[in-house]
Amino acid sequence: MKKFISVIVIIILILSYGIYRAFFDMNNLPEGRLISEVHSPNGEYTIKAYISDGDATTSYAVRGELIFNTIKKNPKNIYWNYREDNAKIEWIDNDTVIINGHKLNVPNERFDFRRK
Structure with missing residues (x-):
């Protein structure tokens, strides 16, 4: 019985990890087409914005x-928002940026519409 429960738990863990990687991991986002590139005031960071065309089934995303x-x-994905087709990027100071109205303190904060 313990062996059976262990196997079930392992299967659930593997499936959960697969769902997370497929639908929620920001490292697996589509690359998209570069639409904007803005440097921080001190030049320490650059934010590149890409638009992802969802084809006929989904809307654009930035x-x-x-x-x-x-x-x-390595570069880090810090912003992912659905139903957007442009990127307004404004640096407030060396570590604070506003992307389409979402304020982020870089490099630690991120915005992902799937986690609202």
């Missing part, structure tokens, strides 16, 4: 990618 200019670190 993805914001944070680029680290002064340290060697």
